[in-house]
Amino acid sequence: xxxxxxxxxxxxxxxxxxxxxxxxxxxxxxxxxxxxxxxxxxxxxxxxxxxxxxxxxxxxxxxxxxxxxxxxxxxxxxxxxxxxxxxxxxxxxxxxxxxxxxxxxxx
Amino acid sequence: xxxxxxxxxxxxxxxxxxxxxxxxxxxxxxxxxxxxxxxxxxxxxxxxxxxxxxxxxxxxxxxxxxxxxxxxxxxxxxxxxxxxxxxxxxxxxxxxxxxxxxxxxxxxxxxxxxxxxxxxxxxxxx
Numbered sequence: 001x002x003x004x005x006x007x008x009x010x011x012x013x014x015x016x017x018x019x020x021x022x023x024x025x026x027x028x029x030x031x032x033x034x035x036x037x038x039x040x041x042x043x044x045x046x047x048x049x050x051x052x053x054x055x056x057x058x059x060x061x062x063x064x065x066x067x068x069x070x071x072x073x074x075x076x077x078x079x080x081x082x083x084x085x086x087x088x089x090x091x092x093x094x095x096x097x098x099x100x101x102x103x104x105x106x107x
Numbered sequence: 108x109x110x111x112x113x114x115x116x117x118x119x120x121x122x123x124x125x126x127x128x129x130x131x132x133x134x135x136x137x138x139x140x141x142x143x144x145x146x147x148x149x150x151x152x153x154x155x156x157x158x159x160x161x162x163x164x165x166x167x168x169x170x171x172x173x174x175x176x177x178x179x180x181x182x183x184x185x186x187x188x189x190x191x192x193x194x195x196x197x198x199x200x201x202x203x204x205x206x207x208x209x210x211x212x213x214x215x216x217x218x219x220x221x222x223x224x225x226x227x228x229x230x231x232x233x
Contacts, residue, residue: 001169034219043202043223044152050217087152091218095168096142098152 002026002090006099012107013078021073021102023066023088032092033071035064038101039084047086048073078104109133111203111224118230119193126189127227129203136179137161140206141186142220143177145199153199157206158186193231200226 003026013019023033031051036044046055048064051071061076075082083106088099114128129141143155156167158177165177176189186203207221 031215032218036220043204043226044220045223046219046221049219050211050215053211053217089152089220094154094157094166095170096154098154100151 001095002029002092002097004088004090004097004099006086006088006102008102009100010103010105012105014107015078015080017078019075019078019104021086021088021104023071023073023099025069025071025090025092028068029090029092031067032090033064033066034089034091035062035073036087036089037082037084038087044087080106109205109222111205111222113201113203113224113227116228116230118232121193121195121231121233123193123231124189124191125193125197125229126187127201127203127229129186129188129224131184131186131205134205136184136186137181139221141177141179142204142206143175143188144202144204144220146202146226147196147199150199155188155201160186193229195231198229198231200228202226 005024007022033051035048037047038044047058047062052064063074065072086102110132112130137160140157140159142157145153155171158165160179167175174191179186203224204220205222208218211217
């Protein structure tokens, strides 16, 4: 199975900050990497697919990059609604696997 | 608009079976694979498997082989996930999700969970 490792596991930041979350795959997944945002009590919501493509309706302050085994999600200027948990997920091969999540909290 | 509406919360005893439904609307169920993902309390997301509603083909994660069965009823646009031999560590929120794949620029291909059900909380307790 492909292991996905996110860092950090949690992050405190302020409104307006720029934050970066990293996701590493245990083997190459080329660009088959997606990012989801999850708020408490809700289902995950797709933000970025294919490593760097912004899902329709997602604000442009979200940016994904990377390929191979290392990927990043950057939020350029945090807004109050961005405080949530973020997951990466590989769609290179089954079993599809997720990172353990990064909880983004208000400082 | 596309919606996936799941059945309600359940409480089960260890050893029992569970069947969660996922009713699709706003599109034809047969047109897209349905995946199931679960999330234990305070934990991350775990992929369980998929069903192709067009022909009933399935693929299950190794962790669930022999305990899970995914089916569908195209006449009611509903997908089902049955899990047998429940244990306390099966306590989780179970999600269905519609899978989407497309060709994107630069001869690339994208696959992702596009729409999700609202989740079904299953509690396994004696």
